[in-house]
Amino acid sequence: MLVRLLYVSQPVGPVTTTVTTSILEKSNINNKRENITGVLCQGLGLWMQVLEGERHQVNVLYSRIMANRMHHNVELLSMEEITHRRFGQWSMALVHLSKDDPMVKMAHPEFDPYSASSKDAMSLLDELIKTSSPITHMDS
Numbered sequence: 001m002l003v004r005l006l007y008v009s010q011p012v013g014p015v016t017t018t019v020t021t022s023i024l025e026k027s028n029i030n031n032k033r034e035n036i037t038g039v040l041c042q043g044l045g046l047w048m049q050v051l052e053g054e055r056h057q058v059n060v061l062y063s064r065i066m067a068n069r070m071h072h073n074v075e076l077l078s079m080e081e082i083t084h085r086r087f088g089q090w091s092m093a094l095v096h097l098s099k100d101d102p103m104v105k106m107a108h109p110e111f112d113p114y115s116a117s118s119k120d121a122m123s124l125l126d127e128l129i130k131t132s133s134p135i136t137h138m139d140s
Helices: 017-034 055-067 102-107 118-131
Strands: 002-011 037-043 046-054 071-081 093-096
Touching: 002 055, 002 118, 017 037, 017 055, 037 118, 046 055, 046 118, 055 071, 071 118, 093 118
Parallel strands: 037 093
Antiparallel strands: 002 046, 002 071, 037 046
């Protein structure tokens, strides 16, 4: 059974290019092995991530994320059964939010994923993907 899981968390410590590159590289390797796809939205002091795959594999990965000391305030926004993947082309893509991004500043300055509905959070994520160029690998 395929599921889509959406969660939000806050990074512990600074999120440097080295940290982001490491996360993306490990995610691409591990997610390909487990047939998990998704997207990670990073910026403004938070991570918002969608994971898609077989329920067991997604649950195992989400459990590891909750136990990972790089995250705190991990909160599940939604988990739903799906018939097809929304982000099937990426084992893990990164959408980086800049606080200066005009879409963020003008369209959603009040957005708080911890209090938003899962539908609103997913809609924002879809908008961000359309208005940016998701990164599927990073050059070190």
